[in-house]
Amino acid sequence: MRKYDRILAVTVCLYLLLALGTGQILYQMQEHRDREFRVEINRLYHTISAGTHPEEVELSGFRDVYRIDSLPLADAADREKSEAFYSDESNGGSVIKPWYTDSRLKGYLRFSYREENMSLGGVMVTVQAGLALMAAFVVGILLYLKYRVIRPFNRVSELPYELAKGHLKGEVKQEKNRYFGDFLWGIGQLKDTLEVTKKRRLELEKEKKKMLLSLSHDMKTPLGTIRLYGKALEQGLYDTEERKCHAARQICAKAEEIEGYVAEIIRSSKEDILDIRVEMGEFYLEELVKRVADTYVEKCAVRMMELQIGRYENRLVRGDLDRILEVFDNVMENAFKYGDGRRIEISFYEEDFCQLIRIFNTGEAVSENDFNHIFESFFRGTNSLGQQGSGLGLYICREIMRKMDGEVFAEKEKDGMGIVLVFR
Secondary structure: OHHHHHHHHHHHHHHHHHHHHHHHHHHHHHHHHHHHHHHHHHHHHHHHHOOOOHHHOOOOOOOOEEEEEEEEOOOOOOHHHHHHHHOOOOOOEEEEEEEEEOOEEEEEEEEEEOOOOOOOHHHHHHHHHHHHHHHHHHHHHHHHHHHHHHHHHHHHOOHHHHHHOOOOOOOOOOOOOHHHHHHHHHHHHHHHHHHHHHHHHHHHHHHHHHHHHHHHHHHHHHHHHHHHHHHHHHOOOOOOHHHHHHHHHHHHHHHHHHHHHHHHHHHHHHHHHOOOOOOOEEEEHHHHHHHHHHHHHHHHHHOOOEEEEOOOOOOEEEEOHHHHHHHHHHHHHHHHHHOOOOEEEEEEEEEOOEEEEEEEEEOOOOOHHHHOOOOOOOOOOHHHOOOOOOOOHHHHHHHHHHHOOOEEEEEEEOOEEEEEEEEO
16 A cells, blocks of 8 residues: 555656646747747837838738837827727737837837737646646546555455465455455355354264264274184184084174274265255356356367357256356366367257256267266276376266256267256
């Protein structure tokens, strides 16, 4: 803010310097022009004083003086002629001087000169007014930016740091400024969402620890049983085949019990990862297409990739628009990673009263074995070598679509791969 105040002060100082400099230049020009027409009048006056009659003076060689009027001394006593001589309104200015010839006063001379091209007072006022308006406009813009943009931005500049440090409590003060009103409202919503997510995560962590402690305790019993039966078999404590078979069956039963506990741990871990909440609603297909286009048209252009969006009817679709955009993000990122970078096609069609959206990208199709597992969690195909990822993208897409009572499936073609989203 201090730097901006300096810029504002420098702007005002520059205007003052410019105004003073312009005024000085115009004033000097005015003085120069005044000297020019006075030089002409003095030359004409000396010529007439030398004996030339005013009516015989040739004025074509003079730029400023265009007329010479005389009032003989004999006519000076005539009131009407005197008033006409002194009150004559000519185009410009005039200078009256006594008319001497041979040191005798013969009357008075009136030299009329053009003033419109010489007087720079009007020009000076116009230039100064223009500079003042320009300076007022610039200062007005700077003040507007200061009070409506920079100052509100300084108020919210600390919010990202607070969020990064985990300071999620407290309300975000709203701004009436239309540039920052929506931004601050969004930050407030983000803080609330992060706070809820943080509480939810802590609750899940607590439940997870409780479950792990409980499962660990429950697993000790079958593990102890397996250990005892194993030692008994090792030391030959069972002397009959029937008793040995019974011990083996007990070991298998306890192993199956442990497998159940492990499956429960795996299932719980997946639930922790997919803490996805869906808010069912309705939206028009045009809104989804517009947001997808706003996000990916430029991204594809940067990658020199062709993005084709097919024709569609603006139907009403059931689902969570934000979650559907998350599905699009995962599918499009896979297309960027594993496609050949030539083309992505988004097409729309209906089938069995369902709205289907197909996202197809050109490139080498995955192997048959990989194709059968692409929607499994943590699965990464053979074409993912050297690519960052966790193997959860399409798995998350399937879970989101199923929570919205929809479905997702893949289509394998010779020149690429298609992912189809089904909305019921």
